[in-house]
Amino acid sequence: MTLAPGNSPFLVLKNPVMPASGTFGYGTEYGDLLDIQRLGAIVTKGVTSVPWEGNAQPRIWETASGVLNSVGLENIGVETVVREKAPLWSTWDVPVIVNVAGHSIDEYVQVASALDGIPGVAGLEINISCPNVSHGGLEFGTNAAIASRLTAEVRAATSLPLVLKLTPNVTDIVSVAAAVVDAGANALCLINTLRGMAIDIEARKSRLGTPSGGLSGPAIMPVALHMVHAVAHSVHVPIIGCGGISTAEDAIAFIMAGATAVQVGTATFTNPLSMLAIIEGISDFMVRHDVVDVAEMRGVV
Numbered sequence: 153m154t155l156a157p158g159n160s161p162f163l164v165l166k167n168p169v170m171p172a173s174g175t176f177g178y179g180t181e182y183g184d185l186l187d188i189q190r191l192g193a194i195v196t197k198g199v200t201s202v203p204w205e206g207n208a209q210p211r212i213w214e215t216a217s218g219v220l221n222s223v224g225l226e227n228i229g230v231e232t233v234v235r236e237k238a239p240l241w242s243t244w245d246v247p248v249i250v251n252v253a254g255h256s257i258d259e260y261v262q263v264a265s266a267l268d269g270i271p272g273v274a275g276l277e278i279n280i281s282c283p284n285v286s287h288g289g290l291e292f293g294t295n296a297a298i299a300s301r302l303t304a305e306v307r308a309a310t311s312l313p314l315v316l317k318l319t320p321n322v323t324d325i326v327s328v329a330a331a332v333v334d335a336g337a338n339a340l341c342l343i344n345t346l347r348g349m350a351i352d353i354e355a356r357k358s359r360l361g362t363p364s365g366g367l368s369g370p371a372i373m374p375v376a377l378h379m380v381h382a383v384a385h386s387v388h389v390p391i392i393g394c395g396g397i398s399t400a401e402d403a404i405a406f407i408m409a410g411a412t413a414v415q416v417g418t419a420t421f422t423n424p425l426s427m428l429a430i431i432e433g434i435s436d437f438m439v440r441h442d443v444v445d446v447a448e449m450r451g452v453v
């Protein structure tokens with residue numbers, strides 16, 4: 153299956169299942185637990201122009217049916233990624249998509265151009281849920297015009313396939329999706345985490361080291377499914393569905409809503425082998441229902 157249509161750069165995946173950014177490190181950490189070459193792709197944690205230390209601890213709080221996190225994009229920076237991670241990726245069969253983060257459009261552009269043409273980097277996933285420092289910390293992806301400008305500038309900086317990862321913290325995700333596709337996105341990934349908060353009433357403070365964080369896990373799946381369905385009906389690039397997927401049934405629901413591929417995040421924390429079980433479960437479902445190609449199920453709802 154390919155992740156971008158027409159004459160645009162494309163990415164061929166052997167199956168539609170890959171990890172969600174930030175839940176699978178740089179792809180190297182899980183090597184002892186599962187055969188990562190069986191995955192459709194690897195998606196790295198967010199990479200910035202210089203190393204980021206991330207937020208104060210605690211960074212994770214388990215909620216009913218989900219997880220709140222405030223990791224704050226801790227990462228080793230693009231130079232170290234190019235020097236130490238990419239050479240290993242270039243020996244793998246599984247394509248590696250690097251997730252890109254930034255505090256300014258210039259930072260996204262800098263990271264994208266540093267990764268352009270690097271052997272081992274198959275594509276970029278642009279996380280536009282980061283705070284835009286020049287706009288009072290508002291997420292880039294909450295404003296269609298800013299998201300469009302960011303996409304166009306990153307598009308000009310690289311020939312790699314570009315996946316734009318959208319934030320659900322908006323009133324109209326379809327308009328942001330359309331804006332980034334018009335500006336050159338080859339594919340979309342949705343959704344990132346929903347803003348959330350938990351309070352320790354005895355200590356009278358946030359359960360996280362920051363006031364709020366991002367909610368992921370099964371709790372957000374209905375929101376993600378709705379957004380994938382809505383966007384799939386209005387834009388015509390491949391969509392990677394993400395948000396609360398923990399079983400093959402969940403993944404198939406996203407495909408039926410219009411997704412071409414899926415990402416699995418929080419479920420990996422409870423079962424590191426869940427992606428492999430999802431790949432097998434999709435195959436079993438296809439055999440039971442005489443489905444030859446995943447595309448036959450795409451968007452049927």
Ligand SMILES: Cc1cc2nc3c(=O)[nH]c(=O)nc-3n(C[C@H](O)[C@H](O)[C@H](O)COP(=O)(O)O)c2cc1C
Pocket residue numbers: 172173174175197198219221223225251279317343344345367368369370372394395396397415416417418419
């Ligand atoms: C601990 C943690 C770290 C994350 N880090 C990133 C990140 O670096 N970049 C990004 O785009 N999304 C990040 N995410 C969001 C996930 O990629 C995913 O969009 C979200 O968790 C929803 O999927 P899930 O419910 O399967 O976890 C992170 C999520 C978690 C739980």
